[in-house]
Amino acid sequence: MGAKLCAAEEGLTSAQSTVHECRFPLWAVRVADFLKMRGPPEHHEALRERGLLQKWEPSMFVIFVSHQWLSSVHPDPEGEKVKHLQQTLLGLIDGSLPVAEDIVSRSDDKSLSPNVRRRIADGFLFFDWFSIPQNLPQERGPNEDAALAVQSIPAYVELSNFFIAFVPALTHKDSSEPVNYATWLSRGWCRAELWCRLLSNKADTSVVVAYSKTEAEFLSPLDWHNNSIVEGEFTVEADRAAVVRLGEMAVESKIRHLQEKGPLSHYRLYSALRPHLLRQQRKEREIEEFLGQFCFDGWMEAVQDSSGMNAVMCAVMSGDTGILQLLAQSRANMNHTLQGMGDLGYYDTQTVLMAATKSRQDPSVLAALIELRADVNARARTGLVALCMSRSPAHVNVLLEHRADMPHFVLTCVSSFACPDTVQALLAHRCDPNQTGDPSVGPGYGALHAVALFSRRNRRAVDTAKLLLAHHADINARKEISGILLRQHWAARIQMGLLGFSNCNMVIRLRASMAGLSPLGYAAMVGHEQLTQLYLERGADLLPNERGDSPEDLARKNHHDHLLPMLATRSVQV
Structure with missing residues (x-):
């Protein structure tokens, strides 16, 4: 954004x-x-x-x-x-x-x-x-x-x-x-x-x-x-209460500004998300109200619109299952794929069903989409499916009840952003925390890696890691890469060799370091003290990555000096 x-x-x-x-x-x-x-x-x-x-x-x-x-x-x-x-x-x-x-x-x-x-x-x-x-x-x-x-x-x-x-x-x-x-x-x-x-x-x-x-x-x-x-x-x-009032004022101002100045896709998204942002009750609309709110000149224009934020997306993001059913009856595409909305976090080729999960829509919206023939197993260009983007146990249950496949990397994806309860829902369906599958069609690492990589933005990261460890996740698993990830890895290593580690941003550092990296290596690299301590307490070895960087090396190079004493102590013990 x-x-x-x-x-x-x-x-x-x-x-x-x-x-x-x-x-x-x-x-x-x-x-x-x-x-x-x-x-x-x-x-x-x-x-x-x-x-x-x-x-x-x-x-x-x-x-x-x-x-x-x-x-x-x-x-x-x-x-x-x-x-x-x-x-x-x-x-x-x-x-x-x-x-x-x-x-x-x-x-x-x-x-x-x-x-x-x-x-x-x-x-x-x-x-x-x-x-x-x-x-x-x-x-x-x-x-x-x-x-x-x-x-x-x-x-x-x-x-x-x-x-x-x-x-x-x-x-x-x-x-x-x-x-x-x-x-x-x-x-x-x-x-x-x-x-x-x-x-x-x-x-x-x-x-x-x-x-x-x-x-x-x-x-x-x-x-x-x-x-x-x-x-x-x-x-x-x-x-x-004061913050809620400020939020209402800010949202209304943003919507008015976008309605006047555009872009139309942004106006439609914020207008649709208004109740969700402010945690207000969603409501269903009559057709005329829906068309007016989202700036469609007529019903057939809405049905046939193929822009990123089209009528189906407007109905889904506002939680309006009634309009969604009417659109389906008029043969609107329930498998519409997004385009041009990456700055808002909805990336090209992701489906409406994926957008519904990512935006934490009510499970009834997901169920309605699938019943209206949205493909529960459609894949984005990254290979991800809607189940990978589940944000609640109810999302997991709805998708699996409608026969969603469980790709080998689904638990890795969900562990990155969702709460422990959502991870538990997948584990209850016998999802293997150690299954990484073919690295050419997935991230090449397990759920414990994912928890560490995204831990700085997830307050429940330690709880999720404890849950995975209780289900026998391998604390010493190492990341495997091939295909495009391998090409990115070598390009980053070349760039790092030319510029030096300290002169590269975190994206380049991660790409250059990822081959052979352990969960502890990721935790040390991002500087998460509580997760580093947990992995050490649960027996993580100080495994180097393929470049030869130990977790202690990665912590030092990224200036996470607060981790060095505990990593050095473990090194002496080993």
């Missing part, structure tokens, strides 16, 4: 927000001043007194930093987050931090332009502790400015030119729980900031996910698919 930052950059200069009300001025710190700071960051009042805060003006390039606090009273009590953020910004500015396409999309056609990097260097930082007045312990009574500023966060997101989800792997000082990308995705206000960015009417709505000073990627569309606006976790439960 969002325009490419390496392409046209007309969206880099903000205009005054016209969607969300700005009830308190946006205050920001010059990046140059932020880079000089040391230790725990000072709060808004202290920085303003020192003259380090600048009031927003249209000419300013603002970088919005969305992050999770490390304690209940201070976002960074020891200053470690400030240090990480400074290193990240320096990497963005000097080009040493490559920003890659996410590992799901795995393309190299998205990057930061030199102009954007220069604008960051001369820009201003929005960081809530700096930018929002704080309710400090010594103050008596509520801080009215603080309340107004919090209410203005959606407007601040709109006024910003660049959005960073800053998610280094750290530890919460109060709870000792991990703080990382998955926990950031779970937080209600972090989701609110994310969705205000995604739903803004800017030409560019890209989000950069910054894991460390050496690794950043553009947000995967699948990450917003799986995290609705209204289901986040809140420290103060009363905040949920």
